[in-house]
Amino acid sequence: SGGGAGTAKSPGAVDTVAKKSGPPWKSGYQADVVVEFAQRRLVALGSKNSCRLAGNWTPGVIDANTRTSLVCYQKAVVRDGQNTGHNTAQIFRTDPEGTLGRATLTSLWAQSVDWKQVQPGAKNFQVTQVLAAFWWASQAGISDDDLVRDRAYAQQGAAYWKSGGSDAAAAPYDNSMKDKIKQYQAAVGISATGVVDSATVRAMVGGSLNKPGVAGR
Numbered sequence: 465s466g467g468g469a470g471t472a473k474s475p476g477a478v479d480t481v482a483k484k485s486g487p488p489w490k491s492g493y494q495a496d497v498v499v500e501f502a503q504r505r506l507v508a509l510g511s512k513n514s515c516r517l518a519g520n521w522t523p524g525v526i527d528a529n530t531r532t533s534l535v536c537y538q539k540a541v542v543r544d545g546q547n548t549g550h551n552t553a554q555i556f557r558t559d560p561e562g563t564l565g566r567a568t569l570t571s572l573w574a575q576s577v578d579w580k581q582v583q584p585g586a587k588n589f590q591v592t593q594v595l596a597a598f599w600w601a602s603q604a605g606i607s608d609d610d611l612v613r614d615r616a617y618a619q620q621g622a623a624y625w626k627s628g629g630s631d632a633a634a635a636p637y638d639n640s641m642k643d644k645i646k647q648y649q650a651a652v653g654i655s656a657t658g659v660v661d662s663a664t665v666r667a668m669v670g671g672s673l674n675k676p677g678v679a680g681r
Contacts, residue, residue, distance in 0.1 A: 487606060487614075487680030488565030491531055495524030501618035502564055504625035505572045506533045515540050526564060535562045541571055545670050552652075552670030558679050559671070565679030566600045567671030573597035573621070574668035582637060582660040589624060589632040591641065594660060596621065597668045598644050602651065604675035648674070 483494040493499075503524075506517035515536035521529045538555050545553025551571075559565035574597040581590045596617040603610050620633040635641075642658035650656040651674035652667045 486564065487569075487611070488559065488563045489526055489680075490563050491526045491528075493526065495522070497524060497615050497622060498569070498618040499526060499530070499564060500524040501621040501625075502534065502569065502572055503530055504622045505575065506530070506537060508625040509537070526562075531562050534564060534568070537572075538562075538568060541669065541671070549666075550669075551666045552672045554667075554673070554676060555671035557671070558673055558676045560679070563679060566603075566673055567676070567679070569600040570597045570673060571669050571671045573600065573617075574665055577665050577668075579660045579662050579665045582665075584637050584642060584659065587634050587636040589629075589634055591637050592617070592620060592633055592635040594665075594668070595635055595641065595644070598648050601648055601668060601673045602644070604673075604678045606681040651675075 483492060484490075485494050486496060486498065489496060489499050500523045503517055503521060506515065509516040515533055517530060517533035519529045521527055526534065538559070538561060541551060542553045542555055545551040555567045555571060558567035573593050577590050577593050577597075581588060582594050596614075599610070599614060599617070606614075623631040624633070637660075645660055645664065646656045646658035648654075648668075649658075649664060652672040654663050654667060
């Protein structure tokens, strides 16, 4: 079944024969849990958000409704960043419109993160979100092992937003996390403290990446 008030078609209805696979993901590509994560996140934007994924959609596939929601989200983030500075507005520097690539995935994972809840010693799903965002933002070259990890995070994210937040895979903010955040901050020109702050979340939501311009592999 689909997420929220939307209606998801059966995954069995998807013909994956001879179709391309991501990353990045585009219309017509075969089903992937990374796309389903994005769909569940777009559903969870809420009924008052004009970019919310609604109506019929097929899990894991960028179908017509999913693409419309995705493009709306991408444009809204960039517009908000340009008009208010709430994010760095870098999504289209890497991901073409309607393409689910590294920048959009980084943004979707970081969306709604409260940086005050993602501090050293914390253990919660928002730490998981930032870790997943970090991997998409940092991996300019995506190996098969990288994609296995990314899909595992996607499964956690899809489960979390499908359940309304009750199925949360909490991650700890440990020394390894500090090193990752410091690496990301240095890559995008933020003071490399290893501590998540508002500037770090703004950069992630805006789609700022290590080696921008590389949407996938």
